[in-house]
Amino acid sequence: MRFIRTKAVLVSAALAVTLAACGDAGSDDKGRDVDADKDAAAALPDGSRMKEIADSGKVNIGVKFDQPGLGFKGATDDVPTGFDIEIAKILASKLGLKTSDINWVETVSDNREPFLTSGKVDLVLASYSITDDRRKVVGQTGPYMITGQQLLVKSDSDVDSIDDLKGQEVCSVTGSTSIDGINEHGAKGVGFDSYSECVQKVLDGTVSAMSTDGSILMGYAAENEGDLKVVGDEFTEERIGVGYSKKEPEMCQWINDSLTSAFDDGSWADAFELTLGKSGSETPEPPTLDECPAA
């Protein structure tokens, strides 16, 4: 009996050490905190949804947790990181809220519209491409970023554009716009659950390339330096915008004004450099915003 107890102690000690090691492995870039902009908050019109959120002191923002560089939350992180996240922090600051007042809600591609219409989240910044069909259900404005699909291949691959891959399998995420983009260019899209699984398939040689937004691929190329590289021009155009509920059309102008001020005061460029800019891409010119529909 004593022997068993000794073993149990040893095993739990080993477990504790392993767990502690896991804790240390968390990423060291936590993003930054953006202070509340009290002036902007005071200027919010009475009776608007923005004012309501500002008074409640909490804002629910839907973001992705699985896209490095845009919206990513590791298993041991408390707060997600990425460009979408930084923009969300700027928007929250314009409501007079601190970064710690944001309730980050994970959204996946399938539930972004339902979460907005049911009021589960107030805003969606989840690499949310602006499309006409989505605008039938929810409000979308922006774009705050324009990106396009590129290819991620092995370093020794001689593929340098999507045209080299006609009839071949190219990996992306099941049900994503990227899969459609691949199919439209003559290659065969194969869908997996997440981008990291596609990276694995490229590394083990089952597929010769994977494709999605260039900014995401950059992150993986940096993670697997020497094994993978990003090639080709962007062969699609995605306009990444902010989603809000159609029931609150006044949000649109406020989002546009907040983005414009972020473009002007350089905080948009800071957000870019802090996240996507790290993988070596140059900070682009801020995109032109869409006009808000007349309320």
Add this chain to the structure above:
Amino acid sequence: MQAVLDNFDLYLKAFGYTVALFIVAGILSMLLGTALAACRVGPVSILRKATAVYVTVTRNTPLVIIFATFSFMAPMLWSHLNFKWVEVSIGEFDFSPFFAAAVVSLTLYTSSFVCEALRSGVNAVPVGQAEAARAIGLPFAGVMRQVVLPQAFRASVPPLASVQIALIKNTSVAAVFGIAEATSRMRSFNNDFGSQRTEIFIAFAIGYIVIVELFSFGASRLERRWRVAR
């Protein structure tokens, strides 16, 4: 509903993959499951134990894990297991390495359920049948093939049908392992036509219901035809 009707060819092709996965994995799992069941009730102790271990392991492992094993782990252990050598195209359909990995995963998983369903059928055959078969000098293979298994199959049609219906629905796991089958197509429709989400769900649910109903109808006819008079 417009989204599905406008892209009805894609809808049908997606269910084509679902049915293809079901047919190939269904047949293979029946064959493998029957062999496993024979081993499990056979006279060789090592085979009996080995199949018992196999059934315990595959039946208690979530299907997604088995899929992940053959998609990610197996190619790392032995590069031929990336199934690159499978590349068959029949008409519009590509039976790619991903299809092969999915068939292997579904077959290994389902065969353990087939084995257990069949074993229950074997247990339903009166002991006297096997004793009589041995008494007239049949070897084990003959006892199984000519006396026990035919009766066992008849007795286990309902549980076998349930196992195969579960397989039809389990093919949806392949959606996230590189196959553009029905569930994967549904997700891409949802992505492209977010305004018609409910209709898309209903359209794909109907597709699955039709396939399962057709299969159950066949199974119940078979059950009636094969009923053993006792």
